[in-house]
Amino acid sequence: MLVIAGKTFAATADTLTVTTQPQMHCANCEKKIKSNIRFVKGTKNIDTSVDEQKVTIVYDSKKADYDDFVAAFRKIGYEIKRK
Secondary structure (H helix, E strand, O other): OEEEOOEEEOOOEEEEEEEEEOOOOOHHHHHHHHHHHOOOOOEEEEEEEOOOOEEEEEEEOOOOOHHHHHHHHHHOOOEEEEO
16 A cells, blocks of 8 residues: 555555466466566566466556456467466
8 A cells, every 4th residue: 555645545456367278388488478468558467387377467457457468368379267
C-alpha cells in the first residue's frame, strides 16, 4: 500500500498461473517466455518453473487481462491454460 497525504492506495496487482502447450523443457524455453511476455502492458513479474510446468505472472489488472496474455503467448508459439 502507498500512503500519500493521509490517503491510502492499494496496489492493483493480480496473479495469473498458467501451463503451456507445448510444455517448457529447458532454460531456453523459460528465457523465451520471460523475455517476450514482459512486454504485455502492466506485467510486473514473471516466474517460470520447468519442474512444475507452470508460469506465474503478476500484473496490473487495469492494464492487461487474460486475453492479452493468451495473445502474447501465441505470438511465441505457445497456448496457455489457467492452472
